[in-house]
Each structure stands twice: as structure tokens, then as C-alpha cells.
Amino acid sequence: MLKDAVETKTTYEIIKDSAVEAGLTQLTPERIQTVILETLESETGPRLKAYVNMCVHCGLCSEACSYYLSNNKEPRFAPVAKVKNTIGEMIRKKGRVDNDFLRQAVQIAYTECNLCKRCVMYCPFGIDVAYLMSIVRRICHKLGITPQYIQDTAHSHAATMNQMWVKEDQWIDTLQWQEGDAREEIPDLRIPLDKNGADIMYSVIAPEPKFQASLIYQAAVIMNTAGVDWTMPSAPGWDNSDMAMYTGDSEIMGRVKRAHFEAAMRLKVNRIVMGECGHAFRSVYDVGNRWLSYKMPPVPVIHAIDFYYELISTGKIKIREKFKEPVTLHDPCNVIRGRGLMEKSRYVVNAICENLVEMTPNREHNFCCGAGGGVINCGPPYKTRRMINNKRKAEQIKETGTKVLISPCHNCHSGLEDICHHYELGMDVKFISDILYEVMEK
Amino acid sequence: MDSLFNFVYGPMLWVAFIVFIVGSIYKLGSFLIQTRSKEGQILSYMSFKYGLRSLFVWILPFATVNMRKHAIFTFITFLFHISLLLSPILLVSHVMLVDESFNLSWWTLPDLVADIMTIIVVASGLFLLARRLKPGIVKYVTTMVDYAVLLIVILPFVTGFMAYHQILPYKLMIFTHILTGEIMLMAIPFTKLNHMLLGAFTRAYIGSEFGSVRHARDW
Numbered sequence: 114m115l116k117d118a119v120e121t122k123t124t125y126e127i128i129k130d131s132a133v134e135a136g137l138t139q140l141t142p143e144r145i146q147t148v149i150l151e152t153l154e155s156e157t158g159p160r161l162k163a164y165v166n167m168c169v170h171c172g173l174c175s176e177a178c179s180y181y182l183s184n185n186k187e188p189r190f191a192p193v194a195k196v197k198n199t200i201g202e203m204i205r206k207k208g209r210v211d212n213d214f215l216r217q218a219v220q221i222a223y224t225e226c227n228l229c230k231r232c233v234m235y236c237p238f239g240i241d242v243a244y245l246m247s248i249v250r251r252i253c254h255k256l257g258i259t260p261q262y263i264q265d266t267a268h269s270h271a272a273t274m275n276q277m278w279v280k281e282d283q284w285i286d287t288l289q290w291q292e293g294d295a296r297e298e299i300p301d302l303r304i305p306l307d308k309n310g311a312d313i314m315y316s317v318i319a320p321e322p323k324f325q326a327s328l329i330y331q332a333a334v335i336m337n338t339a340g341v342d343w344t345m346p347s348a349p350g351w352d353n354s355d356m357a358m359y360t361g362d363s364e365i366m367g368r369v370k371r372a373h374f375e376a377a378m379r380l381k382v383n384r385i386v387m388g389e390c391g392h393a394f395r396s397v398y399d400v401g402n403r404w405l406s407y408k409m410p411p412v413p414v415i416h417a418i419d420f421y422y423e424l425i426s427t428g429k430i431k432i433r434e435k436f437k438e439p440v441t442l443h444d445p446c447n448v449i450r451g452r453g454l455m456e457k458s459r460y461v462v463n464a465i466c467e468n469l470v471e472m473t474p475n476r477e478h479n480f481c482c483g484a485g486g487g488v489i490n491c492g493p494p495y496k497t498r499r500m501i502n503n504k505r506k507a508e509q510i511k512e513t514g515t516k517v518l519i520s521p522c523h524n525c526h527s528g529l530e531d532i533c534h535h536y537e538l539g540m541d542v543k544f545i546s547d548i549l550y551e552v553m554e555k
Numbered sequence: 556m557d558s559l560f561n562f563v564y565g566p567m568l569w570v571a572f573i574v575f576i577v578g579s580i581y582k583l584g585s586f587l588i589q590t591r592s593k594e595g596q597i598l599s600y601m602s603f604k605y606g607l608r609s610l611f612v613w614i615l616p617f618a619t620v621n622m623r624k625h626a627i628f629t630f631i632t633f634l635f636h637i638s639l640l641l642s643p644i645l646l647v648s649h650v651m652l653v654d655e656s657f658n659l660s661w662w663t664l665p666d667l668v669a670d671i672m673t674i675i676v677v678a679s680g681l682f683l684l685a686r687r688l689k690p691g692i693v694k695y696v697t698t699m700v701d702y703a704v705l706l707i708v709i710l711p712f713v714t715g716f717m718a719y720h721q722i723l724p725y726k727l728m729i730f731t732h733i734l735t736g737e738i739m740l741m742a743i744p745f746t747k748l749n750h751m752l753l754g755a756f757t758r759a760y761i762g763s764e765f766g767s768v769r770h771a772r773d774w
């Protein structure tokens with residue numbers, strides 16, 4: 114049995130977040146109403162109305178949601194209930210809502226829905242609750258009541274074009290440092306900066322140079338061994354992550370995505386390959402590009418899973434000896450429901466590991482990590498509650514009986530590490546590249 | 556009473572059909588026109604292939620994961636919707652009335668089958684009601700509107716059944732049957748019952764997104 118998460122706190126409470134509180138003091142009923150009505154009028158259309166008005170309150174979406182399942186099927190965590198308690202109420206009251214309501218709406222939209230879109234597959238009408246929650250986030254952003262920690266990352270995006278306040282010289286230093294280190298292993302290895310006309314621009318999320326630089330090292334080894342013609346940009350635009358997308362700050366999201374695409378265009382590369390991050394992929398492939406009026410990304414975007422698949426299936430990377438220990442594989446929503454990479458991720462994992470034990474359910478139906486939709490980025494104030502909300506995921510992982518958990522997504526990775534720690538699952542969470550680097554011929 | 560009857564069976568019937576048809580066209584038309592003007596990008600993502608794929612899967616009983624998860628509910632709601640749609644259209648006495656007025660007729664259901672379908676509608680309606688009353692998520696989100704809509708749908712069937720079997724005075728039952736039927740027709744475009752009109756579009760849209768952008772199944 115799982116250690117009971119509920120021992121920490123069973124009753125539902127609204128968590129105090131200093132930025133939300135500070136924001137609320139600035140609001141007047143008129144301001145609240147104007148922002149809500151204006152956003153609904155100018156940024157949404159008949160789709161939102163249809164979703165809210167057509168929903169027959171059948172509750173069929175409820176069992177899709179791991180938040181609902183993790184909380185003993187408490188109604189408030191069902192997708193339809195989240196709609197009712199946020200956007201539904203805003204529409205019904207024509208924007209005349211008070212601060213207590215907004216506190217609750219913030220908590221629901223930012224921390225009790227991970228925007229994973231699993232419920233879309235369970236509703237007969239395909240009502241997209243994740244979309245509705247992102248509209249709630251958009252309204253909260255415009256009202257200035259975004260949770261503090263995630264807002265800080267959005268500020269960082271605005272000021273530095275990356276998520277982690279990484280300065281330009283820090284970025285270049287880190288790449289050179291990793292290049293230097295990796296040359297001890299592969300003497301002629303390069304991390305080519307700003308190479309015009311390279312085939313591939315490799316982009317990462319800012320936490321990599323900030324505190325996971327070894328991932329850049331691994332990527333460099335993989336690229337060099339496979340003989341790929343690649344480059345990384347030295348100027349802003351190297352970070353593909355996007356927390357502004359999750360705070361509801363579409364304007365900053367647009368700037369960040371434009372910088373990213375323009376970096377690739379400036380370097381005249383054929384395509385962008387990105388590291389193992391799901392939300393970044395979502396922002397480049399699905400959300401940010403649309404904000405910039407690109408139906409599909411202007412430069413083809415390849416997720417790491419797809420890229421490893423290409424390298425292994427064409428023999429550019431050969432496997433020396435497969436990883437022995439049984440592993441299980443997490444399906445990150447942003448690249449599985451978001452890009453259908455489930456078979457490719459299995460191909461890759463089976464190519465590098467001897468024994469893959471599937472979670473159930475899996476592929477499109479896998480449970481959410483409870484982190485990568487911006488939830489984990491709301492930071493420490495919400496962590497205890499996040500652990501309770503992830504109980505179902507913990508059970509699912511534990512049932513596999515494995516000790517190694519592969520998660521080809523940064524946010525899932527961090528969320529899953531928290532889960533494994535909290536529920537004492539004693540598992541090692543790894544990226545595909547951690548194992549690939551270990552088992553490949555160099 | 557007679558003049559009232561003549562009213563619901565005369566002008567009111569016309570009104571009901573006009574409201575239903577014009578209302579539905581308006582609802583659908585404004586939905587599509589506004590989508591085009593406010594969220595034009597949606598149309599650019601629509602895909603025939605994947606939209607239809609999604610619709611097809613979702614009208615097949617037990618084809619989706621969630622339908623299999625709720626086998627009893629799926630079974631009942633499929634019967635409910637099929638009976639609800641077919642029995643009024645294929646009922647002998649309805650077709651006869653149309654025939655008398657417009658000289659138009661089509662295939663009909665044997666009375667016994669129509670009778671059973673009516674019972675199915677009412678019984679599954681009660682099942683849906685019970686589901687709303689049972690503590691849990693459905694009750695949590697149910698509003699008065701949901702009860703009202705359910706009532707609007709079931710009443711014509713209850714009264715039709717009673718009229719046919721001559722339970723309670725026939726004339727009164729036929730009167731309420733026609734009246735409640737008219738209310739139902741008029742409610743379709745303007746209440747949640749419009750899922751009958753819009754549901755296929757929202758489904759096809761999400762099916763297109765999942766199929767052609769996300770390369771994943773949506774069921």
C-alpha cells in the first residue's frame with residue numbers, strides 16, 4: 114500500500130499565495146468585471162460558449178482526471194466541476210465575482226488542472242476543459258493575480274528571454290564548459306555556436322544551463338557521435354521553454370516564441386531539435402506558433418524522442434549494450450496526446466533497455482504527472498497539496514514494480530521525482546538521454 | 556377545451572415547428588458564422604478525415620475507452636437516444652397525421668416496437684434522473700436547468716404513452732402530449748438540447764486537432 118498522502122492534510126483549503134493576495138488588493142469589482150467581460154468578448158468565441166452551455170453535466174469526464182481519482186472522487190476535482198467553479202460562474206454572474214471566488218479560481222486553474230487534455234478523450238462532445246482552464250488563467254493573468262513562483266519565471270522570460278534569469282555570458286560559458294568537459298571523453302567534440310546553415314538547431318530549456326548542464330554534455334556527445342550537423346544559438350532564443358504560456362501571458366509567450374523561431378531562421382537551419390521537454394514542445398508546436406499566426410511552426414520542430422528514434426533507426430547511433438534493469442516509461446501528455454510520439458518512445462526505450470514494463474493505462478491514456486502544465490511551477494506553497502493530488506500517479510508507477518522510471522519530459526521528470534520521494538517509491542527517475550548516453554557506442 | 560385543443564393542434568403546431576427549424580438554422584448558422592469571424596483559425600484546422608473518424612468512433616456503442624468503462628450507462632444512453640430520435644419520427648399515428656395534411660408518408664415502426672421504445676425513453680429518463688440525484692459528481696454539477704431539460708424530454712413520451720393506452724381521459728392526454736411535444740421541439744435550439752446540433756461540430760473539431768496536429772486518438 115501507498116503511504117497515505119492524506120495524512121498530511123485532508124481538508125480542502127485555499128492556499129495563501131502572497132502574489133495572489135497582493136494582486137487582489139489592487140482590484141475593484143468594476144475592474145474585475147471589465148477584465149472578465151472584455152476577455153470573453155475579445156479573446157473567445159462560440160467555441161467557449163458551446164463548451165460551457167452544451168455540457169450536459171453527465172460527469173463522464175470525471176474519471177479521466179487524476180486529480181479527481183487522487184482525491185477519493187471528490188466532486189470538486191472533476192473537470193466539469195472545475196468549469197462550473199471557475200469560468201461557468203464568471204459567465205453566469207456576468208463577471209460580478211468577488212475576491213474569494215478569484216482565490217479559488219486561481220487555485221483551480223493553476224494548480225488543480227494540469228491542462229493535460231485527458232478529459233477531452235472522455236467527454237462525448239470532446240469538450241476541452243484544458244482550453245477552458247487556460248482561459249481562466251488568461252483572465253487571472255490580466256487581473257494580476259498569478260501565483261508568485263510561476264509569475265517569477267514569466268518575468269524572467271520577459272526580461273531575459275529565458276526562464277531562469279540566465280545571463281548571456283553565463284549561457285555561453287556553460288556551453289563552453291560542457292564542451293571542455295566532454296572533450297576529455299571525445300577529444301574532437303564541439304558544441305558549435307551560431308553555425309550558419311547547419312542542419313539542426315538544438316534548443317533546450319533554461320533549467321539545463323542553470324542546474325542540469327550534464328544534459329547538454331550528453332546531448333553534445335550524442336550529436337557528435339551521430340555525426341549530426343548541428344548548432345546552438347549564442348543569443349537569446351536558445352531557450353525553448355515557456356512559462357508565460359502557462360501564466361496566461363500570451364504577449365510574452367509570443368515574444369519568447371518569436372525569438373526562438375527567429376534564432377533558427379537567422380542560423381538558416383533546416384529544423385529545430387529540442388531536448389526532452391514536453392511543455393516547451395507544446396509551446397513551440399501547438400500554442401505559441403498559433404499566437405504568432407503560424408498554423409504550424411515556421412521551422413519544423415522535432416522533439417528529442419523523435420530525434421533519438423531517427424538516430425537509432427537509421428543506425429547513426431549504435432547500442433553497445435542494453436540497459437539491464439527493468440524500466441517503466443511515463444507518457445508525457447505534451448508529446449503523446451500532443452504529438453503522438455508513443456510508439457517512437459517505445460521503439461527508443463526498447464532499443465536501449467532490455468525490459469520495459471508498461472504502466473497501465475498507457476500511451477494516450479496515461480495519467481498525468483501533475484506537474485508539467487505549470488502546476489509544479491507554482492512552487493512550494495502548493496507542494497503538499499500537489500503530492501496529494503498525485504496519488505493516483507504514484508499508485509500507477511508503483512504497480513509496475515520497477516526501480517527505474519523514464520520520463521522524456523523535464524516537468525514530468527521533476528514532478529515524478531517529487532512523487533517518488535513523497536510516496537517513498539525508491540525509484541530513479543531518468544531521461545532517455547541519461548540511459549542512451551550510458552549504453553551507446555561512442 | 557375544444558378551442559384550446561384546436562389552438563395547440565393548429566397554429567401552435569406551426570409555431571413550434573417554425574421555431575424549431577428556424578431556431579436550429581439560426582443556432583447553427585450563427586455558430587458557424589461567428590466561428591469564422593472570431594476564431595477563423597478553427598476552420599483551418601478542420602479535417603474531413605479526422606473529424607469523421609472521431610464522429611464515427613463516438614457514435615459506435617462501446618467503441619471508446621470511456622464507453623467501455625461505463626458499460627451500463629453506455630447501453631442505456633444509446634438505447635435512450637435511439638428511441639428518442641426514432642420513435643416519434645417513425646410512429647404510425649404521427650406519419651398518418653403528416654400524410655393527411657401533406658400527402659407525405661414513410662416507413663413506420665410496428666406499434667408494439669414504438670411502444671417499447673417509448674417505455675425505454677421513460678425508463679432511461681428515470682435512470683438519468685436517479686443518476687442526478689445520487690450523491691457524487693453528477694449531483695454536484697446538476698442544476699435546475701438539467702432537471703427541467705430532462706422533464707421536457709420525457710413528458711411528451713409519458714403523455715403519448717398514456718394517450719395511446721387511454722390511461723386518463725384521452726382528450727386531455729392528447730392535448731398535453733401535443734403541448735409538451737411542442738415545448739420540446741422549441742427547446743432544442745435554445746437549451747442544452749442543442750448538443751444535438753452542435754455536438755457533432757465540437758467533436759469533429761477536437762477529432763481534427765487530435766488527428767492531424769496531435770497525431771493521437773481522441774477516444
Ligand code: SF4
Nearest residue numbers: 178226227229230232
Ligand atoms: S485537462 Fe487533465 S488535469 Fe485538467 S481537468 Fe482535464 S483531465 Fe484533469
Ligand code: SF4
Nearest residue numbers: 168169171172174236
Ligand atoms: S463529459 Fe463533457 S458533457 Fe459530460 S460533464 Fe464532462 S464536459 Fe460536460
